[in-house]
Amino acid sequence: MNEANAPIGDGLSRGSLFEQLVTGVAVLDSTLHFIGANAAFCELFEVGSPKLRGSALADFGMAGAVLAPIAQRALEQQNAVASRSERVLAASGDVFSADIIASATLDGSVVLEIHRVAPEGAVGQPSRLSESLRGLAHEVKNPLAGIRGAAQLLKRRLLEPELAHLAEMIMTEADRLANLADRLLHGGHKPHLTTVNLHEVTERARAVIASEARSALQLDRDYDPSLPGLRGDADRLLQLLLNLMRNALQAGASNICVRTRAAHNLLIGDKAARLAARLDVIDDGCGVPEALRESLFLPLVSGRANGTGLGLALAQEIAREHGGIVTHGSRTGQTVFSLILPLGGEHG
Secondary structure (H helix, E strand, O other): OOOOOOOHHHHHHOHHHHOOOOOEEEEEOOOOEEEEEOHHHHHHHOOOHHHHOOOEHHHOHHHHHHHHHHHHHHHHHOOEEEEEEEEEEOOOOOEEEEEEEEEEOOOOOEEEEEEEEOOOOOOOOOOOOOHHHHHHHHHHHHHHHHHHHHHHHHHHHOOOHHHHHHHHHHHHHHHHHHHHHHHHHHHOOOOOOEEEOHHHHHHHHHHHHHHHOOOOOEEEEEOOOOOOOEEEOHHHHHHHHHHHHHHHHHOOOOEEEEEEEEEEEEEEOOEEEEEEEEEEEEEOOOOOOHHHOOOOOOOOOOOOOOOOOOHHHHHHHHHHHOOOEEEEEEEOOEEEEEEEEEOOOOOO
């Protein structure tokens, strides 16, 4: 990553990526007026993004009375402020509980994250998808079918095993994206949990990154063979690992190592886990700028001038869907992003 950091409001123009976040996110200026909000935020509060833009958070109905003081504290402290299980009110009168995080950014903006909390004992239903996101999912299915068909024909004509393997990879990734599109259209964002071999998912990610990278990239692995299977969504976890490894690639890494270990008796967020899987993505790239380390996982925060600032935010969101977390650490010449997932129970 380099030191350049585009203003956070610039990311709002990247609609299709910003809209991928199922967490409700709004961006405010230094006077706590809305710069914009993603579809998940608008759906939570049943309001259109154009209506929000330029309006004051304090005037945002009953919800503004809850959100404005939290955002103001973040602005005054120039830090992240979290508030758990606040009762907030949508325009229709729907009252729901939410965990709220307000974070001040380097350019004077404030990012609001709204994590809706399902009532205890309730079976969570997928949130409504915006029409734009449904439209995107529908539109990508036809090109994906064409890509897969072309790759299938190509594979039949290729004699070299290595080239045939690349064609097979194109087919597999096209199938994965088509499945994701189907879930967006019909099944919402809730993870589809099965028993997952984390090493198999990691090998798929390594193969994709190897095909994207220059030949000089060295991809190492250091797996703990005793690591048991876990309950998870293989496609979502693959996306998480691809985001972490691409982040290393874009940081100019010449060596990326993926290491897995079992961890015992640790905290994941504020929850204790007796047994967890830890996956480290270790690279020798240029690292994370000091100024970004506190806000690294916030949406629209990027260390690259042309970065979207959504890769790590999406990775963290997927980890949370599985009851886990992504953390960051670094030392001279080495950057480590760690995925920690609980073992022995169902999550999401």
